[in-house]
Amino acid sequence: GENVEQHPSTLSVQEGDSAVIKCTYSDSASNYFPWYKQELGKGPQLIIDIRSNVGEKKDQRIAVTLNKTAKHFSLHITETQPEDSAVYFCAARVPDGLTFGKGTHLIIQP
Amino acid sequence: DSGVTQTPKHLITATGQRVTLRCSPRSGDLSVYWYQQSLDQGLQFLIQYYNGEERAKGNILERFSAQQFPDLHSELNLSSLELGDSALYFCASSPPNGVSSPLHFGNGTRLTVT
Numbered sequence: 001g002e003n004v005e006q007h008p009s010t011l012s013v014q015e016g017d018s019a020v021i022k023c024t025y026s027d028s029a030s031n032y033f034p035w036y037k038q039e040l041g042k043g044p045q046l047i048i049d050i051r052s053n054v055g056e057k058k059d060q061r062i063a064v065t066l067n068k069t070a071k072h073f074s075l076h077i078t079e080t081q082p083e084d085s086a087v088y089f090c091a092a093r094v095p096d097g098l099t100f101g102k103g104t105h106l107i108i109q110p
Numbered sequence: 111d112s113g114v115t116q117t118p119k120h121l122i123t124a125t126g127q128r129v130t131l132r133c134s135p136r137s138g139d140l141s142v143y144w145y146q147q148s149l150d151q152g153l154q155f156l157i158q159y160y161n162g163e164e165r166a167k168g169n170i171l172e173r174f175s176a177q178q179f180p181d182l183h184s185e186l187n188l189s190s191l192e193l194g195d196s197a198l199y200f201c202a203s204s205p206p207n208g209v210s211s212p213l214h215f216g217n218g219t220r221l222t223v224t
Binding site for chain 2 (some may be wrong): 025041098
């Protein structure tokens with residue numbers, strides 16, 4: 001089955017700086033890669049996604065890049081703000097749902 | 111708000127007991143997924159239903175079962191509960207348009223087994 005590795009497990013950045021979270025996947029048949037943000041006491045919330053026919057997608061301060069050849073994808077957050085503090089999960093779509101990475105705890109230092 | 115509703119929000123019960131978690135998917139979504147989230151295991155896929163039928167099974171214990179009803183809501187039944195079953199249980203739903211559609215999650219049920 002699909003295996004998704006996510007790094008780092010914890011990331012601390014200064015407010016205003018950029019944050020990058022990286023994921024790799026194993027199944028070359030995976031073709032959809034969403035990113036979720038989970039705040040305390042809430043369920044994972046979809047923040048951005050990318051399909052395998054696209055190399056990059058941007059939505060305001062958030063961008064995702066995909067390298068199908070290398071089987072890795074990354075989340076980039078620019079101009080980080082306190083409300084960006086949360087746990088972020090990458091995932092790869094498989095026929096029976098999503099396989100998730102283990103999450104990155106993003107801490108925004110004031 | 112994702113549109114996925116889960117009840118109850120919190121559940122505290124004793125070992126050996128049985129509980130039922132309920133999920134209402136987003137309007138129009140036919141697929142329902144159940145995930146378990148514990149501190150050291152991340153989000154683990156349990157089971158998927160599509161329009162009332164079981165579609166896929168993940169790491170679901172034999173003590174656990176689920177079903178999806180004609181109105182598309184789903185229930186996850188956990189029996190003979192053990193301390194290690196304490197976790198967050200999430201339900202997600204997705205629209206019926208293939209394997210590149212996103213999953214939308216509810217806010218979960220926090221189960222504490224004492």
